[in-house]
Amino acid sequence: MLETVGSEVCGTDVHLFHGRLSGVPYPIIPGHVVCGRLAESQAAIRDVEGRPIADGTLVTFYDVFGTCGACWHCLVARAATRCPHRRVYGITTSAEEGLLGGWAERVELKPGVRVVPLPDGVEPLDFLGGGCGLPTGFHAIERANVALGDTVVVQGSGPVGLNAAIFAQLSGAARVLVVGAPRARLEAARRNGTDEVCDIGEIPDAAARVRFVRERTGGRGADVVIEASGNPAAIPEGLEMLRDAGRYVVVGQYTDSGDVTINPHRHVNRKHADIRGCWGYEFSHLHRALAMMGKHRERFRWRDLVTREYALEEAGQALADMEALRVVKAVIRP
Numbered sequence: 001m002l003e004t005v006g007s008e009v010c011g012t013d014v015h016l017f018h019g020r021l022s023g024v025p026y027p028i029i030p031g032h033v034v035c036g037r038l039a040e041s042q043a044a045i046r047d048v049e050g051r052p053i054a055d056g057t058l059v060t061f062y063d064v065f066g067t068c069g070a071c072w073h074c075l076v077a078r079a080a081t082r083c084p085h086r087r088v089y090g091i092t093t094s095a096e097e098g099l100l101g102g103w104a105e106r107v108e109l110k111p112g113v114r115v116v117p118l119p120d121g122v123e124p125l126d127f128l129g130g131g132c133g134l135p136t137g138f139h140a141i142e143r144a145n146v147a148l149g150d151t152v153v154v155q156g157s158g159p160v161g162l163n164a165a166i167f168a169q170l171s172g173a174a175r176v177l178v179v180g181a182p183r184a185r186l187e188a189a190r191r192n193g194t195d196e197v198c199d200i201g202e203i204p205d206a207a208a209r210v211r212f213v214r215e216r217t218g219g220r221g222a223d224v225v226i227e228a229s230g231n232p233a234a235i236p237e238g239l240e241m242l243r244d245a246g247r248y249v250v251v252g253q254y255t256d257s258g259d260v261t262i263n264p265h266r267h268v269n270r271k272h273a274d275i276r277g278c279w280g281y282e283f284s285h286l287h288r289a290l291a292m293m294g295k296h297r298e299r300f301r302w303r304d305l306v307t308r309e310y311a312l313e314e315a316g317q318a319l320a321d322m323e324a325l326r327v328v329k330a331v332i333r334p
């Protein structure tokens, strides 16, 4: 098991609190991204290289288990994040099954759960500052096939958007623009290398935001646009910001927030657009994102994304602060 050092609070937890996700076996222990010390291991726990991980080591783990490796999704479509047997700590695990969420002093590690030691120099708050946005943003950028010299627009300045902006730079984007709010999150984007930000508080008109992007891209639009906002209205707006034959990745619509109208001729067919969804993340994304954090932790200040730490009794306050966007990243310290 794991002695919890900290667990993130993210937008998903706010959705869970309001019952906006289907198929959740309430009551649950929230907290799907966790950092802690390995304790009381019954059998040898090994990393992907086969090296044993000793009790007391600071680790995290891939929060997904039960992916079967035997179904149509796993084997034929090779889309393991859509495996129907896939379970996620703190989201699809009931409190009645045990300590399967990070907002607890201890977390049970189910058989088959992949444990990852934190890289040298990466401390729990660095990792939790990235949170689930770290592998999710990484996955979105992988889906976007960012090329050296691309201009990338990120819609949304929450943890997923901020991490996507970081990984866009590491993938060789020449310019990264973030469209979002509030101010504190845009300042975090700027501190982490984003070239320009578009504050939707200051530019509330969607057409004006599209002009903002086009004026900076020779009138053509961006090579890549990443939607990480959660607002369905961002989709037609993002497609207007995309250049012809550009790539658009939708990663922010984690819950069903309703329908939106797009123009299939202008937004998709004539534009020759490449539109891709991005659901969850695989172990590979967590593993490689952590390696990148280990290497680039001086350049990008993931730790500073943690606005506030909360005791377990303050979980309600943490959720309220996250919902009101008073914090960029909140961490529960049981």
Ligand SMILES: [Zn+2]
Residues within 6 Å of the ligand: 067, 068, 069, 070, 071, 072, 073, 074, 075, 083, 084, 085
């Ligand atoms: Zn499967």
Ligand SMILES: [Zn+2]
Residues within 6 Å of the ligand: 008, 009, 010, 011, 012, 013, 032, 033, 131, 132, 133
């Ligand atoms: Zn999360």
